[in-house]
Amino acid sequence: MKDLLDTVAKPARYIGGELNARPFDMGAKVKIAMCFPDVYEVGMSHLGMKILYHLVNDTQGAACARVFTPWPDYADALRAAGRKLTALEGGLELSAFDAVAFTLPYEMCFTNILETLDLGGVPVRSDDRGDGDPLVIAGGVCAFNPAPLSPFIDAFSIGDGEESMLDIISAIRDSDTRSARLVALSRAPGVYVPALHDGHTIITKRVVADLDAAYFPSEFVVPYLETVHDRAVLEVARGCTRGCRFCQAGMLYRPPRERSAATLAAQGESLIRSTGYDELSLCALSAGDYSGLADLSAALTKRLSGMRVKLSLPSLRVDSAIASSMGDAFETDVRKSSLTFAPEAGTQRLRDVINKGVTEENALRAAREAMAAGVNNIKLYCMIGLPTETEEDVAGIAGMVRRMLNIADTNRRPRVSLSVAPFVPKPFTPFQWAAQDTIPAIQGKISYLKTRMPRSVTLHWHDPSLSRLEACFSRGDRRIGGVMEAAWRGGCRFDGWTEQFKPELWENAFERTGVDPAYYANRERMLDEPLPWDIIDAGVSKEFLREEYLRAVAGDVTRDCREGGCQSCGLNAGRFDGRCPRAAVHSL
């Protein structure tokens, strides 16, 4: 009588059929399963996934269906019933697709890739796949170091996906056998096929030069369940020029490009009309830097007047006057009366090391202004274990929090919460050579911080063993892939979810495979040491990153290239006719 879905939590994760979901064309020559290696509510909030889903479906001869990793209850129920995971559209098992494509948004979802493939009836290792099996493709931020996942992924798409996806579709459409398709893929620019790679050819990332011309969907699928970001989203810009030295996205998404206010306003209107969302959020690594904000806000006001749409920015930048430029054209969201910002470090010295161009003074001023405007909650984000950090820097976090508590002249105090994350060195950042603190060192710093923190402050911290794992994945090689498989076979999945993370099983997997996590996480790399991701050209040059690392250690700041002129990060050399398309300022 009952279906499997009647027995699991939140069955709406698995039923599909939402507003604007596309009917699946069974007759399409190229069938792609677009997979997100996390649960539905997270995956449905991911902009890249939305773009690619609609892009493939809008391409002649191609059909795309969505897949999200089933939560453990449903995964176990499927296995117990001897059933395979099917895509939300069309009901095909993963093994019946031509390609199974994964977005790789963060390292802690890696085991979910193996879990999803296995549940869908696809052999998890590339070597075990044959002619009847789909190609397994992956792209996104974590594809820039493909090594740890290369035992499992047939082809990596490096860089912006909009144009690359069309090449991938053609490669699949124009060949019939698995091996011919792999050869065709390996010839596409920006695609890395581990099985066919010679070990030294450089794979250059794809860059969409003109965001205005890039594909963007006119509608989003509107979920039944409330998702993490349940609203319409515009990508106002890609790339960031601020040059924070720990930030991988800031380096990977260079060169900075903006969409014109006119294009965005049209996209915003069509999204609002097709979805019925009452909230439109502007998204970019640093949305407050978008140069056309005033124009965009005016154009959207005109197009959406009377539709009661709230315009929201994901992060209020400390040193910009976004709020005033937005005017009162849009309804403000009264529920969100909190100010979030990330000074990342507790002293000016360390903020200079990481090149975070925020001073405590402007942070305090922004907080004071926000308080005056009725904001009561202040959320701070800091890292510990940053290169060159001393006890004084850790104590500095507590000092800054104290001063934040005392900003109001009256007896009204803000409610302050502080999130502390251990620093994780990432490929293609100036800190890619740096060591991560050991788990005991991180624990020591957290306890030290706790003793110095005023009691009224809520302190959250990331599990240091999770951060160590993230460091192993991010700078890992193929051997880390082996550890990952062992851990997954031992029962690890959804590692990014605290309640699902099983550190003992991971310890066990490292031991059994004879891999020492400290070798990957806690060792400073030599500047001339070959790195697993050297075969990838991410745009920023190794020379620039090395130079930046040395400047960091010396405490020298590097200016934002929109203000201080080109810093020759590498994007200017040998492409875009030698001119970096940085921050071309658009107007209506």
Add this chain to the structure above:
Amino acid sequence: MRLFIAFEKSFALRHIGHLDLLRVTQRALRRSGLPVAYSQGFNPHMLIAFASPLPVGQSGREELVDVTFEGYVDGATCLTALKAAMPPGLPPKLARAVSDDHPKLMAMLREASYLIRADGADSLAAAVPAFLARKEIPATRVSKSGSTRVDIRPMLRELGYIEALSAFHARVSFTERETLKPDLLVRSLAEFAGAPEPDTLIERVRLFGEKQGFAAPLMDC
């Protein structure tokens, strides 16, 4: 002005909860471009009210919602616009204009009818005549605050077995003071027949109000 709108919550969407349904309906109304009225005040919200939230796991053949519009909207226009705006699993069926002072759906609600598919329904069916012949049907209602004994016989208006569908059809009272939930009904029947409590799939077929002393579809009340 106000319109009563009837829509179906299809079997495939039985797992969608009431709050999710509310959000989807609000979005569909916004998408439809119909001039829905909003409340005044600091945090304005759409003026819509469902007759009765449908529990997670149940589908509904004729769920009702009361929507207030700014200005005049005729039923046919509303239905056409909503058909294009609602997701496939929630097709709108009917729309009917009512006056501004018409009673609220929830206040008019008296009864509900259900189609109940249950494991081993055919064997339970044999017990129905004797079950209905009882003067009193004591049952245990379990809630968060504990369990209470109630007599469900007065709340049970109709109970029959439809062989072609292998399902029970039941009409029960559905007011604030007296509501008989279909799962409690099935549990009591199973208990009476000496059978274990079966797994069920429940569809709410229709909501009823009262017209001239008789039960009438709520949509017409």
